Amino acid sequence: MVAIQVERLSKTFGETTAVDDLSFRVDDGELFGLLGPNGAGKSTLINMLVTxxxxxxxxxxxxxxxxxxxxxxxxxxxxxxxxxxxxDEELTGEENLTFHAQLYGQHKADREERIDEVFELVGLEAERDDPVGSYSGGMKRRLEIGRGLLHEPSVLFLDEPTVGLDARTRRDTWEYIQRMNDEAGVSIVLTTHYIEEAEQLCDRVAVVDDGEIAAIDTPSALKDSLGGDVVILEVDGPLSSFCSRLDACPWVMEYATSPAQVRITVEHGETRIADLVRLADETGVAIASVDIHKPNLETVFLSLTGATIAERESNTPSDANDSALEGTRSSKTADQRASTTSVEDDE
Structure with missing residues (x-):
């Protein structure tokens, strides 16, 4: 069953297009992420969906x-x-929820029962009579999430839910969001610019940039679309023979060289270290160090847009692609396989 269906949705402000012809769906019970920098159009999209x-x-x-x-x-x-x-930080946690429930017209008996359930769900039973101003940042966020669930909605929108929280509180909040999704069975749409948050929480992720969705899929599929792990060898010695051997290896998807480094893209990089060391030894190349970089959603975003999320937010052009491709590149260039698609109300 579809919780949200979007068909060719756009929003312009004068000559500026904030959301550009988006089409996608969110399935019932899905935790769906919108990943992108501030200013990418995520909040504009959410504001349209919540009317x-x-x-x-x-x-x-x-x-x-x-x-x-x-x-x-x-x-x-x-x-x-x-x-x-x-x-309202001058009200207690219970008073905040009671006021919200009254706005939705919940009857007293139903309201009191539901408030009890929400406090248990977010783990704030002991603090329900304390003023919200005495809550920690994480407790406030949990109460806000619980308030959003108070009237048992079908869809919950979380707009950058962990901004401003420290790393420990952010991870605790992730656990609560996951539990809300699992126990309440509600569909969740989450906007974020935190790579790890999207990877940790989301069933599917839409990569949003400049008002468009560049790709949409599960986090694992998006990472797999880059074609494998990057094994980085710090080397000493002539590379021509070594590169010739790499060209002949069917398991080498792509490589790039600089005077003291070789970057080799392979599937399951940790299983190919011994093979690469053997090839280097046979061709007279000394290896000083080996490092494996596994794809994450940051590298997916970089691959799709040509910049990192931080660079998009600072409007700084990325030279990451150029540095990665510096020197001689093998003719084995992996195809871009990231899947593409035409595809932020309480009261």
């Missing part, structure tokens, strides 16, 4: 309800945790 912005063109449904024609039904179907905190 806070009207699209310039295209259509979308949330839980089967049209975001333009059925705004009230859409809002009743979703919960959202905004990037900026939206709790």
């Amino acid at each position: 806070l912005l009207r699209p310039s063109s295209g259509t979308a449904t949330v839980n089967g309800h049209d975001i333009i024609e059925e705004t009230a039904a859409v809002r009743n179907s979703l919960g959202i945790v905004f990037q900026e905190p939206a709790l």
